[in-house]
Amino acid sequence: MAHLKKRVLIAGGAGFIGTNLSHRLLRDGYKVFCVDNFSSGTKANLSSHENFFLLEQDVAQPIDIDVDWIFNLACCASPVQYQADPLQTIRTNTLGVANLLTLARNCNATLLQASTSEVYGNPSVHPQTEDYFGNVNPIGPRACYDEGKRCAEATCMDFHRTYGTPVKIARIFNTYGPGMQPDDGRVISNFIVQALKNEPITVYGDGSQTRSFCFVDDLVEGLLALMFSPSDFVGPVNLGNPGEFTVEELAHQVIAMTGSTSEIVYHPLPTDDPVRRKPDINRAKEALGWKPRIPLEKGLKSTISYFDDLLAVKSAVRRDEEPVLMPIATG
Numbered sequence: 001m002a003h004l005k006k007r008v009l010i011a012g013g014a015g016f017i018g019t020n021l022s023h024r025l026l027r028d029g030y031k032v033f034c035v036d037n038f039s040s041g042t043k044a045n046l047s048s049h050e051n052f053f054l055l056e057q058d059v060a061q062p063i064d065i066d067v068d069w070i071f072n073l074a075c076c077a078s079p080v081q082y083q084a085d086p087l088q089t090i091r092t093n094t095l096g097v098a099n100l101l102t103l104a105r106n107c108n109a110t111l112l113q114a115s116t117s118e119v120y121g122n123p124s125v126h127p128q129t130e131d132y133f134g135n136v137n138p139i140g141p142r143a144c145y146d147e148g149k150r151c152a153e154a155t156c157m158d159f160h161r162t163y164g165t166p167v168k169i170a171r172i173f174n175t176y177g178p179g180m181q182p183d184d185g186r187v188i189s190n191f192i193v194q195a196l197k198n199e200p201i202t203v204y205g206d207g208s209q210t211r212s213f214c215f216v217d218d219l220v221e222g223l224l225a226l227m228f229s230p231s232d233f234v235g236p237v238n239l240g241n242p243g244e245f246t247v248e249e250l251a252h253q254v255i256a257m258t259g260s261t262s263e264i265v266y267h268p269l270p271t272d273d274p275v276r277r278k279p280d281i282n283r284a285k286e287a288l289g290w291k292p293r294i295p296l297e298k299g300l301k302s303t304i305s306y307f308d309d310l311l312a313v314k315s316a317v318r319r320d321e322e323p324v325l326m327p328i329a330t331g
Contacts, residue, residue: 009033011059012073014041019179020216040076059096070111072100080185086144093148101159110166112227113156117173118146127278130236140272168226173240173279177216178306192307195260205269207248212278214241215299218292225288240279241292
């Protein structure tokens with residue numbers, strides 16, 4: 001990947017997606033500046049590469065650095081985490097986005113906003129296309145994230161229309177893979193960790209709700225394709241895998257692939273939890289030439305291996321043995 005510009009800022013660069021994106025950009029020769037307050041990211045994810053630089057701060061505070069591209073991934077994506085501090089979630093998606101857009105304007109940099117399928121809420125249209133306005137509860141417990149991301153998109157477009165700030169908007173669907181935290185509360189990490197520990201697999205609702213799972217390597221390729229797309233292409237664009245699975249199907253597949261003795265237990269469905277989730281990715285195919293390539297089984301195999309190694313390291317630490325940090329394999 002040969003480009004003239006070399007300085008990239010990743011807000012939320014110590015998080016799951018940010019870490020995988022950082023590794024890819026560093027391999028391609030870019031200088032990567034990571035901004036993170038470690039509210040959900042972890043320092044264990046940080047690179048020791050000579051072209052990797054850390055700015056430990058909250059994006060809700062102004063940032064002063066000269067860069068060419070900005071990837072804004074700075075917000076907890078796990079419902080457990082973003083609902084734990086809803087006001088901080090809102091600040092990140094309002095003040096934080098405005099600060100990064102101001103930086104982009106000052107540097108004449110392009111900002112890619114990591115939005116989310118949550119802007120569609122509990123959708124009444126299936127699959128979800130980018131011209132669907134969504135079905136979101138603005139006063140529910142998930143609103144800090146759902147409405148926060150909708151506000152972030154609006155702020156991006158207003159900067160673009162008012163100042164001509166170059167922006168790109170990616171609506172990211174459920175993503176998984178190496179680099180996830182074992183306690184982040186997302187369905188794939190929950191299921192794999194529970195299965196590896198032979199603990200009960202927790203399914204909320206009756207398990208008939210659907211999700212579409214995109215492996216992180218595929219998502220990173222989509223983010224890069226969007227950032228390097230023609231300047232007049234703003235989006236929004238759905239980035240996700242249109243393969244649709246019920247949560248119960250996922251639970252059974254994880255149990256089978258881990259050889260676990262876990263049983264499935266059912267709990268009430270959380271408030272405003274979407275019943276169906278599947279992206280229409282025709283816009284991504286046509287405008288970016290992008291589509292996911294890694295099937296769920298292959299991605300799960302890699303993710304299970306990552307968590308198996310991670311849990312072994314944590315077990316070694318508890319036994320006061322010398323820990324060995326596992327590298328994140330994104331190739």
